[in-house]
Amino acid sequence: MPEVWLRTNRRALLLGLALPVVIALVGSGLLIAAWLLHWHWGVWALAGAMILGALYLTGNILWMAAQPRLAYEADSLLVYIEPKEPIRVPLDIVECFFLGQGGASELPKIDGMEPETSNVIVRIAERAKDWHHRDVKPAIAHWCEGYITLQGAWCEPINGEALKELNHRLAAAHREQRARQAAGA
The missing domain is CATH 1.10.287 (Helix Hairpins)
Incomplete structure (x- = not known):
């Protein structure tokens, strides 16, 4: 699970x-x-x-x-932006999460202006060229140049504290993965 x-x-x-x-x-x-x-x-x-x-x-x-937007399982970051199955990104190429501001959220305009959302951005390692671009539904996310931008309108409300927790979980998963690899070597 x-x-x-x-x-x-x-x-x-x-x-x-x-x-x-x-x-x-x-x-x-x-x-x-x-x-x-x-x-x-x-x-x-x-x-x-x-x-x-x-x-x-x-x-x-x-x-x-009931589907999450991001989850962790078996050394993979599961990115739920496709209708059927999550995209399994190898954890060792996920560098960090950060907060972005953005329009183009596919939300209806309010007073002629597009509402701003807080987006979650996932940074993919530069060395992982095969993971730098995927064609995904633009209303949910954009995936290009090594960044996965999750549209904030389709995620739970995110703030600095929640982002800090995401990066803390990522660091803990990286440590756990390195420990398993060292024990297996």
């Missing part, structure tokens, strides 16, 4: 449950009306499809809310 280092922004995802709830309520209303008023079977099918679609959306949102 991976050790969670940074969670996803559950509040934003759970807010997204409003749409499936509305769809399910409309579908349920249609289903009840079709039953009481003996409407055509097409209305039953439409109502059923709406309810099933709402259940599918709800399941996806709850699944995404």
Whole structure:
């Protein structure tokens, strides 16, 4: 079981449950009306499809809310920015985490301006050229030139203290990894 280092922004995802709830309520209303008023079977099918679609959306949102953004397991940093599986970055090439400010968060504009977010940036070692770029969903992260920038809007709220804890966990994992390697050599 991976050790969670940074969670996803559950509040934003759970807010997204409003749409499936509305769809399910409309579908349920249609289903009840079709039953009481003996409407055509097409209305039953439409109502059923709406309810099933709402259940599918709800399941996806709850699944995404349960996923971390960063986790640690077996000498790998697990970066959850892809829909299916996390990207396993070898821990020995992860140098540090730092805080970044940024726009381009894919959030709606407020008063014509894009809201600023606090991003988490993961620095990849210069020697690890194969890990310097990945094509990822830009709404969640950017991965180029040896930096993984996790959009703050899709992470739990991050501040200096939380960032210090991330770097402390990374240093402890590096020490543990070196100790295992020394014991095995």
